[in-house]
Amino acid sequence: MPHHDLVIRTTTEDDWREWRALRLEMLRDFPLAYGETLAHALEVDEAGWRARARRGTAPRQTSIVAIEGDRWVGHMGGYIPDPTSGPVLVGVYVAPDHRGDAAGVSRLLLDAVERWALGYGDTLRLEVHEDNPRARRFYEKLGFTLTGRSREYELAPGGLELEMIKPLR
Numbered sequence: 001m002p003h004h005d006l007v008i009r010t011t012t013e014d015d016w017r018e019w020r021a022l023r024l025e026m027l028r029d030f031p032l033a034y035g036e037t038l039a040h041a042l043e044v045d046e047a048g049w050r051a052r053a054r055r056g057t058a059p060r061q062t063s064i065v066a067i068e069g070d071r072w073v074g075h076m077g078g079y080i081p082d083p084t085s086g087p088v089l090v091g092v093y094v095a096p097d098h099r100g101d102a103a104g105v106s107r108l109l110l111d112a113v114e115r116w117a118l119g120y121g122d123t124l125r126l127e128v129h130e131d132n133p134r135a136r137r138f139y140e141k142l143g144f145t146l147t148g149r150s151r152e153y154e155l156a157p158g159g160l161e162l163e164m165i166k167p168l169r
Contacts (some may be wrong), residue, residue: 086121
């Protein structure tokens with residue numbers, strides 16, 4: 001189903017209130033996916049949220065949202081961890097009522113992140129928790145494959161973050 005009033009754009013500092021609301025929604029939905037606890041996010045002050053929203057216009061990072069009407073329905077971000085590594089996809093979220101829509105929100109968000117990532121490398125990496133099979137299947141549908149590399153997830157309940165990679169064209 002096409003989303004005629006769907007806008008895909010980068011965030012700016014002025015979006016801090018909407019970005020805060022979306023981030024809290026993300027953390028309530030599936031906290032294991034974001035490397036941050038809801039309790040921590042609830043303690044972030046206005047300056048902190050302004051800084052996070054500014055990532056959409058910052059060098060070496062991006063923050064892209066999907067907005068339908070006046071409702072924020074999705075987010076994907078990216079950043080370059082250090083000068084020797086390529087782009088990493090982070091903060092992936094699509095509202096439950098917009099999931100499974102192959103031509104919709106997730107595809108448009110990923111297309112925007114991939115356009116950004118092409119400026120920094122020829123692959124896009126991400127990490128997904130081993131206990132999040134739904135997300136892993138979603139990433140596989142979008143062209144990501146497991147690399148075999150993993151690291152410890154730093155928050156409770158622990159476990160492993162599995163690395164996935166996708167070639168960019």
